[in-house]
Amino acid sequence: MQDILKINFPGKLVFGKGTLEQLPDEITGLSAGKVLIVTITPLLNQLKAVMAKLEEKGVKVTVNTNITNEPSFADVQQMLNEVKGFNPDIVVGIGGGSVLDVAKLIAALLDNEQELKDIVGIGFLKSRPKKLICLPATSGTGSEVSPNSILVDETDNQKKGFISPFLVPDIVYVDPLLTMSVPAAITAATGLDALTHCLEAYTNLFAHPLIDVYAFEGMRLIAAHIVTAVQNGSDEEARTQVAMGSLLGGFCLGPVNTAGVHALSYPLGSTFHLAHGLSNALLLPYIMEFNYVAAPKRYADVAIALGCEREADDIKTALKGIDKIRSLISACGIPARLRDVNIPKEAIPQMAIDAMKITRLLKNNPRPITEADAIDIYNAAY
DSSP: OOOOOOOOOOSEEEESTTGGGGHHHHHHTTTOSEEEEEOOGGGHHHHHHHHHHHHHTTOEEEEEOOOOSSOBHHHHHHHHHHHTTTOOSEEEEEESHHHHHHHHHHHHHTTOSSOGGGGOEESOOOOOOSEEEEEESSSSOOGGGOSEEEEEETTTTEEEEEEOGGGSOSEEEEOGGGGTTSOHHHHHHHHHHHHHHHHHHHTSTTOOHHHHHHHHHHHHHHHHHHHHHHHOTTOHHHHHHHHHHHHHHHHHHTTTOOOHHHHHHHHHHHHHOOOHHHHHHHHHHHHHHHHGGGOHHHHHHHHHHTTOOOOSSHHHHHHHHHHHHHHHHHHTTOOOSGGGGTOOGGGHHHHHHHHTTOHHHHTTSSSOOOHHHHHHHHHHHO
Protein backbone atom coordinates (compact mmCIF):
# COMPACT_ATOMS: atom_id res chain seq x y z
CA MET A 1 0.00 0.00 0.00
CA GLN A 2 2.89 2.30 0.72
CA ASP A 3 4.51 3.97 -2.27
CA ILE A 4 6.71 6.44 -0.38
CA LEU A 5 9.15 5.09 2.18
CA LYS A 6 10.61 7.58 4.63
CA ILE A 7 13.33 6.57 7.09
CA ASN A 8 15.24 8.78 9.50
CA PHE A 9 18.12 6.76 10.88
CA PRO A 10 20.34 8.04 13.71
CA GLY A 11 23.50 9.72 12.45
CA LYS A 12 25.67 7.12 14.16
CA LEU A 13 24.95 3.71 15.70
CA VAL A 14 27.38 1.70 17.81
CA PHE A 15 26.31 -1.84 18.83
CA GLY A 16 28.29 -4.19 21.02
CA LYS A 17 29.14 -5.44 24.48
CA GLY A 18 31.07 -2.93 26.59
CA THR A 19 30.53 0.00 24.22
CA LEU A 20 29.27 2.14 27.13
CA GLU A 21 32.97 2.77 27.90
CA GLN A 22 33.30 4.73 24.65
CA LEU A 23 30.64 7.26 25.69
CA PRO A 24 32.95 9.80 27.43
CA ASP A 25 35.21 10.04 24.35
CA GLU A 26 32.14 10.41 22.12
CA ILE A 27 30.86 13.29 24.26
CA THR A 28 34.19 15.13 24.57
CA GLY A 29 34.67 14.70 20.82
CA LEU A 30 31.58 16.89 20.41
CA SER A 31 33.26 19.69 22.44
CA ALA A 32 30.46 19.67 25.00
CA GLY A 33 30.90 21.75 28.14
CA LYS A 34 27.71 20.58 29.89
CA VAL A 35 25.84 17.29 29.71
CA LEU A 36 22.47 16.25 31.13
CA ILE A 37 22.14 12.50 31.75
CA VAL A 38 18.54 11.29 32.11
CA THR A 39 18.64 7.81 33.67
CA ILE A 40 17.33 5.63 36.53
CA THR A 41 18.79 5.11 40.01
CA PRO A 42 19.62 1.37 39.51
CA LEU A 43 22.00 2.28 36.67
CA LEU A 44 24.00 4.91 38.60
CA ASN A 45 26.61 2.38 39.71
CA GLN A 46 27.29 1.30 36.12
CA LEU A 47 27.57 4.95 35.07
CA LYS A 48 30.04 6.04 37.79
CA ALA A 49 33.10 5.51 35.59
CA VAL A 50 31.50 7.37 32.67
CA MET A 51 30.67 10.39 34.83
CA ALA A 52 34.10 10.41 36.49
CA LYS A 53 35.80 10.40 33.08
CA LEU A 54 33.65 13.25 31.82
CA GLU A 55 34.35 15.36 34.90
CA GLU A 56 38.08 14.62 34.56
CA LYS A 57 37.90 16.12 31.09
CA GLY A 58 36.22 19.25 32.40
CA VAL A 59 32.66 18.40 31.32
CA LYS A 60 29.97 19.47 33.80
CA VAL A 61 27.44 16.67 34.35
CA THR A 62 23.92 16.86 35.81
CA VAL A 63 22.00 13.63 36.39
CA ASN A 64 18.21 13.38 36.54
CA THR A 65 16.57 10.16 37.80
CA ASN A 66 13.00 11.43 38.22
CA ILE A 67 11.37 9.15 35.64
CA THR A 68 10.30 5.98 37.43
CA ASN A 69 6.99 5.10 35.72
CA GLU A 70 5.33 5.70 32.37
CA PRO A 71 5.90 9.46 32.03
CA SER A 72 3.26 12.17 31.85
CA PHE A 73 3.17 15.66 30.32
CA ALA A 74 3.69 17.01 33.86
CA ASP A 75 6.83 14.89 34.35
CA VAL A 76 8.44 16.35 31.22
CA GLN A 77 7.42 19.89 32.12
CA GLN A 78 8.86 19.50 35.62
CA MET A 79 12.18 18.16 34.30
CA LEU A 80 12.35 20.97 31.74
CA ASN A 81 11.93 23.54 34.52
CA GLU A 82 14.63 21.82 36.60
CA VAL A 83 17.28 21.65 33.86
CA LYS A 84 16.61 24.94 32.04
CA GLY A 85 19.05 26.80 34.28
CA PHE A 86 21.79 24.23 33.68
CA ASN A 87 21.18 24.42 29.90
CA PRO A 88 23.25 21.42 28.70
CA ASP A 89 24.88 21.17 25.27
CA ILE A 90 24.04 17.48 25.05
CA VAL A 91 21.19 15.38 26.47
CA VAL A 92 22.02 11.71 27.07
CA GLY A 93 19.21 9.23 27.77
CA ILE A 94 20.27 5.94 29.39
CA GLY A 95 17.42 3.66 30.45
CA GLY A 96 14.22 2.00 29.31
CA GLY A 97 11.72 3.42 26.85
CA SER A 98 10.19 5.90 29.29
CA VAL A 99 13.58 7.45 30.09
CA LEU A 100 14.56 7.63 26.41
CA ASP A 101 11.20 9.13 25.39
CA VAL A 102 11.63 11.88 27.98
CA ALA A 103 15.30 12.55 27.12
CA LYS A 104 14.30 12.97 23.46
CA LEU A 105 11.63 15.55 24.35
CA ILE A 106 13.92 17.44 26.74
CA ALA A 107 16.59 17.75 24.00
CA ALA A 108 13.91 19.03 21.64
CA LEU A 109 12.30 21.55 24.01
CA LEU A 110 15.33 23.18 25.69
CA ASP A 111 16.04 26.54 24.03
CA ASN A 112 13.02 26.01 21.78
CA GLU A 113 10.16 28.48 21.29
CA GLN A 114 7.80 25.54 20.86
CA GLU A 115 6.23 24.09 24.00
CA LEU A 116 5.19 20.54 24.80
CA LYS A 117 1.53 21.20 23.95
CA ASP A 118 2.52 22.55 20.51
CA ILE A 119 4.19 19.34 19.37
CA VAL A 120 1.62 16.61 20.19
CA GLY A 121 0.91 14.48 17.12
CA ILE A 122 2.73 13.84 13.88
CA GLY A 123 5.26 16.26 12.44
CA PHE A 124 4.71 19.37 14.59
CA LEU A 125 8.19 19.61 16.11
CA LYS A 126 10.20 22.01 13.94
CA SER A 127 13.72 21.54 15.35
CA ARG A 128 15.82 20.05 18.14
CA PRO A 129 18.28 22.61 19.52
CA LYS A 130 20.32 20.14 21.62
CA LYS A 131 22.48 17.18 20.61
CA LEU A 132 20.91 13.88 21.64
CA ILE A 133 22.56 10.55 22.51
CA CYS A 134 20.52 7.50 23.56
CA LEU A 135 21.54 4.19 25.17
CA PRO A 136 18.79 1.62 25.82
CA ALA A 137 19.06 -0.29 29.08
CA THR A 138 16.18 -2.63 28.27
CA SER A 139 15.62 -4.66 25.11
CA GLY A 140 12.14 -3.50 24.32
CA THR A 141 10.81 -0.22 23.07
CA GLY A 142 13.28 0.57 20.28
CA SER A 143 12.86 4.22 21.33
CA GLU A 144 16.60 4.78 20.81
CA VAL A 145 16.15 4.71 17.02
CA SER A 146 12.51 5.72 16.60
CA PRO A 147 10.98 9.15 15.86
CA ASN A 148 8.36 8.57 18.59
CA SER A 149 7.86 9.61 22.21
CA ILE A 150 4.75 8.60 24.17
CA LEU A 151 3.39 10.42 27.25
CA VAL A 152 0.24 10.15 29.34
CA ASP A 153 -1.81 13.36 29.21
CA GLU A 154 -3.09 13.73 32.77
CA THR A 155 -5.95 16.04 31.65
CA ASP A 156 -7.81 13.17 29.93
CA ASN A 157 -5.70 10.17 31.02
CA GLN A 158 -4.93 9.23 27.40
CA LYS A 159 -1.57 8.25 25.96
CA LYS A 160 -0.46 10.75 23.32
CA GLY A 161 2.24 10.35 20.70
CA PHE A 162 4.89 12.88 19.65
CA ILE A 163 6.24 11.85 16.25
CA SER A 164 8.96 13.75 14.42
CA PRO A 165 12.23 13.07 12.61
CA PHE A 166 13.79 15.53 15.10
CA LEU A 167 13.16 12.98 17.86
CA VAL A 168 15.55 10.48 16.26
CA PRO A 169 18.82 10.70 18.25
CA ASP A 170 22.08 11.90 16.66
CA ILE A 171 24.06 9.05 18.19
CA VAL A 172 22.96 5.67 19.56
CA TYR A 173 24.98 3.22 21.62
CA VAL A 174 23.47 -0.23 22.20
CA ASP A 175 25.47 -2.05 24.86
CA PRO A 176 23.74 -5.36 25.69
CA LEU A 177 25.67 -5.48 28.99
CA LEU A 178 23.47 -2.58 30.18
CA THR A 179 20.50 -4.99 30.05
CA MET A 180 22.12 -7.71 32.19
CA SER A 181 20.68 -6.41 35.46
CA VAL A 182 17.11 -6.07 34.16
CA PRO A 183 14.79 -8.35 36.23
CA ALA A 184 13.13 -11.36 34.54
CA ALA A 185 9.60 -9.88 34.49
CA ILE A 186 10.78 -6.68 32.78
CA THR A 187 13.03 -8.63 30.39
CA ALA A 188 9.96 -10.67 29.40
CA ALA A 189 7.57 -7.75 28.97
CA THR A 190 10.01 -5.52 27.08
CA GLY A 191 11.22 -8.40 24.88
CA LEU A 192 7.66 -9.27 23.91
CA ASP A 193 7.03 -5.57 23.20
CA ALA A 194 9.99 -5.60 20.79
CA LEU A 195 8.68 -8.79 19.19
CA THR A 196 5.29 -7.07 18.76
CA HIS A 197 6.95 -4.10 16.99
CA CYS A 198 8.44 -6.49 14.45
CA LEU A 199 5.29 -8.60 14.08
CA GLU A 200 2.98 -5.60 13.65
CA ALA A 201 5.33 -3.99 11.13
CA TYR A 202 5.51 -7.21 9.11
CA THR A 203 1.73 -7.76 9.01
CA ASN A 204 0.93 -4.04 8.62
CA LEU A 205 -1.21 -2.66 5.76
CA PHE A 206 1.75 -0.38 4.98
CA ALA A 207 4.43 -3.09 5.25
CA HIS A 208 7.46 -2.38 3.07
CA PRO A 209 10.04 -4.82 1.61
CA LEU A 210 12.97 -2.92 3.13
CA ILE A 211 11.42 -2.88 6.62
CA ASP A 212 10.28 -6.52 6.24
CA VAL A 213 13.96 -7.49 6.39
CA TYR A 214 14.34 -5.88 9.84
CA ALA A 215 10.95 -7.12 11.04
CA PHE A 216 11.48 -10.76 10.03
CA GLU A 217 15.00 -10.96 11.48
CA GLY A 218 13.88 -9.18 14.67
CA MET A 219 11.11 -11.75 15.19
CA ARG A 220 13.54 -14.60 14.52
CA LEU A 221 16.17 -13.35 16.99
CA ILE A 222 13.75 -12.52 19.80
CA ALA A 223 11.72 -15.75 19.47
CA ALA A 224 14.91 -17.82 19.55
CA HIS A 225 16.50 -16.10 22.57
CA ILE A 226 13.87 -14.38 24.75
CA VAL A 227 13.12 -17.41 26.97
CA THR A 228 16.83 -17.89 27.77
CA ALA A 229 17.25 -14.16 28.47
CA VAL A 230 14.30 -14.29 30.89
CA GLN A 231 15.22 -17.54 32.62
CA ASN A 232 18.97 -16.88 32.76
CA GLY A 233 19.59 -13.13 32.78
CA SER A 234 23.38 -13.58 32.95
CA ASP A 235 23.49 -15.25 29.51
CA GLU A 236 25.35 -12.61 27.49
CA GLU A 237 24.65 -14.26 24.14
CA ALA A 238 20.87 -14.33 24.71
CA ARG A 239 20.93 -10.73 25.98
CA THR A 240 22.90 -9.63 22.90
CA GLN A 241 20.56 -11.34 20.42
CA VAL A 242 17.44 -9.93 22.10
CA ALA A 243 19.05 -6.46 22.13
CA MET A 244 19.67 -6.75 18.39
CA GLY A 245 16.08 -7.91 17.83
CA SER A 246 14.81 -4.95 19.83
CA LEU A 247 16.95 -2.54 17.79
CA LEU A 248 15.57 -4.02 14.55
CA GLY A 249 12.05 -3.56 15.96
CA GLY A 250 12.87 0.09 16.65
CA PHE A 251 13.84 0.57 12.99
CA CYS A 252 10.33 -0.63 12.04
CA LEU A 253 8.58 2.08 14.08
CA GLY A 254 9.28 5.21 12.05
CA PRO A 255 8.62 4.06 8.48
CA VAL A 256 5.82 1.51 9.15
CA ASN A 257 4.87 1.55 12.85
CA THR A 258 2.58 -0.73 14.83
CA ALA A 259 -1.15 -1.47 14.60
CA GLY A 260 -4.06 -3.02 16.53
CA VAL A 261 -2.10 -4.58 19.39
CA HIS A 262 -0.58 -1.25 20.38
CA ALA A 263 -3.83 0.68 19.86
CA LEU A 264 -5.79 -1.67 22.13
CA SER A 265 -2.98 -1.85 24.70
CA TYR A 266 -2.91 1.94 25.26
CA PRO A 267 -5.99 2.03 27.55
CA LEU A 268 -4.44 -0.70 29.73
CA GLY A 269 -1.48 1.61 30.30
CA SER A 270 -3.24 4.93 30.65
CA THR A 271 -6.20 3.74 32.77
CA PHE A 272 -4.71 0.87 34.77
CA HIS A 273 -1.01 1.86 34.64
CA LEU A 274 -0.01 -1.53 33.32
CA ALA A 275 3.52 -1.63 31.87
CA HIS A 276 3.45 -1.09 28.10
CA GLY A 277 5.19 -4.38 27.24
CA LEU A 278 2.88 -6.38 29.49
CA SER A 279 -0.21 -4.73 27.91
CA ASN A 280 0.99 -5.77 24.46
CA ALA A 281 1.80 -9.33 25.53
CA LEU A 282 -1.69 -9.75 27.04
CA LEU A 283 -3.39 -8.78 23.77
CA LEU A 284 -0.99 -10.08 21.12
CA PRO A 285 -2.35 -13.64 20.61
CA TYR A 286 -5.97 -12.44 20.58
CA ILE A 287 -5.34 -9.76 17.95
CA MET A 288 -3.34 -12.25 15.89
CA GLU A 289 -6.42 -14.52 16.00
CA PHE A 290 -8.56 -11.60 14.81
CA ASN A 291 -6.12 -10.55 12.06
CA TYR A 292 -4.69 -13.67 10.46
CA VAL A 293 -7.73 -14.32 8.23
CA ALA A 294 -7.11 -10.94 6.56
CA ALA A 295 -3.42 -11.66 5.83
CA PRO A 296 -2.82 -15.43 5.98
CA LYS A 297 0.39 -15.37 3.91
CA ARG A 298 1.94 -12.68 6.13
CA TYR A 299 0.94 -14.51 9.32
CA ALA A 300 2.34 -17.76 7.89
CA ASP A 301 5.66 -15.93 7.39
CA VAL A 302 5.46 -14.77 11.01
CA ALA A 303 5.15 -18.40 12.12
CA ILE A 304 8.28 -19.31 10.13
CA ALA A 305 10.19 -16.39 11.69
CA LEU A 306 9.10 -17.62 15.12
CA GLY A 307 10.65 -21.02 14.34
CA CYS A 308 7.60 -23.04 13.27
CA GLU A 309 7.58 -25.59 10.42
CA ARG A 310 5.56 -24.77 7.30
CA GLU A 311 2.21 -26.61 7.29
CA ALA A 312 -0.01 -27.72 4.37
CA ASP A 313 -1.31 -24.17 3.80
CA ASP A 314 -0.92 -20.58 5.02
CA ILE A 315 -3.88 -20.73 7.41
CA LYS A 316 -2.55 -23.83 9.20
CA THR A 317 0.95 -22.31 9.34
CA ALA A 318 -0.43 -19.00 10.68
CA LEU A 319 -2.29 -20.84 13.45
CA LYS A 320 0.96 -22.58 14.45
CA GLY A 321 2.50 -19.10 14.84
CA ILE A 322 -0.28 -18.02 17.21
CA ASP A 323 0.30 -21.18 19.29
CA LYS A 324 4.01 -20.39 19.35
CA ILE A 325 3.36 -16.85 20.65
CA ARG A 326 1.19 -18.32 23.43
CA SER A 327 3.92 -20.76 24.42
CA LEU A 328 6.57 -17.98 24.43
CA ILE A 329 4.35 -15.81 26.67
CA SER A 330 3.83 -18.75 29.01
CA ALA A 331 7.55 -19.71 29.09
CA CYS A 332 8.40 -16.09 29.91
CA GLY A 333 6.06 -16.22 32.92
CA ILE A 334 3.81 -13.44 31.63
CA PRO A 335 0.12 -13.47 32.68
CA ALA A 336 -2.12 -14.71 29.87
CA ARG A 337 -5.42 -13.01 30.74
CA LEU A 338 -6.69 -9.50 31.58
CA ARG A 339 -8.33 -10.91 34.72
CA ASP A 340 -4.88 -12.11 35.92
CA VAL A 341 -3.76 -8.46 36.18
CA ASN A 342 -6.94 -7.28 37.92
CA ILE A 343 -8.56 -5.46 35.01
CA PRO A 344 -12.28 -5.25 35.90
CA LYS A 345 -14.54 -6.74 33.23
CA GLU A 346 -16.90 -3.73 33.40
CA ALA A 347 -14.03 -1.52 32.19
CA ILE A 348 -14.04 -3.18 28.75
CA PRO A 349 -16.63 -0.93 27.00
CA GLN A 350 -14.74 2.25 28.02
CA MET A 351 -11.39 0.69 27.02
CA ALA A 352 -12.85 -0.02 23.59
CA ILE A 353 -14.02 3.60 23.26
CA ASP A 354 -10.53 4.83 24.24
CA ALA A 355 -8.78 2.42 21.87
CA MET A 356 -10.85 3.76 18.94
CA LYS A 357 -9.16 7.16 19.44
CA ILE A 358 -5.76 5.70 18.45
CA THR A 359 -6.49 6.10 14.74
CA ARG A 360 -2.82 6.65 13.82
CA LEU A 361 -2.21 2.96 14.66
CA LEU A 362 -5.62 1.43 13.89
CA LYS A 363 -5.33 2.56 10.26
CA ASN A 364 -2.31 0.24 9.88
CA ASN A 365 -4.10 -2.91 11.03
CA PRO A 366 -4.56 -5.57 8.31
CA ARG A 367 -8.23 -5.99 9.31
CA PRO A 368 -10.41 -3.02 10.32
CA ILE A 369 -11.19 -2.99 14.06
CA THR A 370 -14.53 -1.49 15.10
CA GLU A 371 -15.56 -0.63 18.65
CA ALA A 372 -17.60 -3.85 18.76
CA ASP A 373 -14.56 -5.82 17.55
CA ALA A 374 -12.42 -4.22 20.27
CA ILE A 375 -14.98 -5.30 22.89
CA ASP A 376 -14.88 -8.86 21.49
CA ILE A 377 -11.06 -8.91 21.55
CA TYR A 378 -10.91 -7.64 25.15
CA ASN A 379 -13.54 -10.22 26.17
CA ALA A 380 -11.56 -12.98 24.48
CA ALA A 381 -8.45 -11.81 26.35
CA TYR A 382 -10.35 -11.65 29.63
